[in-house]
Amino acid sequence: LYAYGSYGHTIDAYFSSVRLSLLDRGFAFAIAHIRGGQMLGRAWYDDGKVMNKINTFNDFIDCAKYLIGEHYTNSDKLFAMGGSAGGLLIGAVANMAPELFKG
Numbered sequence: 001l002y003a004y005g006s007y008g009h010t011i012d013a014y015f016s017s018v019r020l021s022l023l024d025r026g027f028a029f030a031i032a033h034i035r036g037g038q039m040l041g042r043a044w045y046d047d048g049k050v051m052n053k054i055n056t057f058n059d060f061i062d063c064a065k066y067l068i069g070e071h072y073t074n075s076d077k078l079f080a081m082g083g084s085a086g087g088l089l090i091g092a093v094a095n096m097a098p099e100l101f102k103g
């Protein structure tokens with residue numbers, strides 16, 4: 001599960017040959033469009049910054065729970081991924097809901 005969730009940046013779905021090895025081994029790749037990004041407009045962005053940053057973290061956790069609940073994966077196979085400002089996201093969710101993620 002990948003997300004960024006900061007500075008209004010939207011992560012578009014795109015092909016990546018780097019992921020082929022993972023996909024060939026049964027991994028699934030999902031992008032979470034969480035608050036802090038601007039996928040759903042300016043209000044979506046504003047609801048995920050400064051004093052509302054907790055919404056970004058909760059959205060990511062909710063996405064993880066959805067993927068597990070719909071049987072796309074389970075917590076023994078779910079990895080959280082984010083870089084740069086997304087590192088704050090991953091650090092937060094790893095502490096808030098460690099039971100959801102393998103890594």
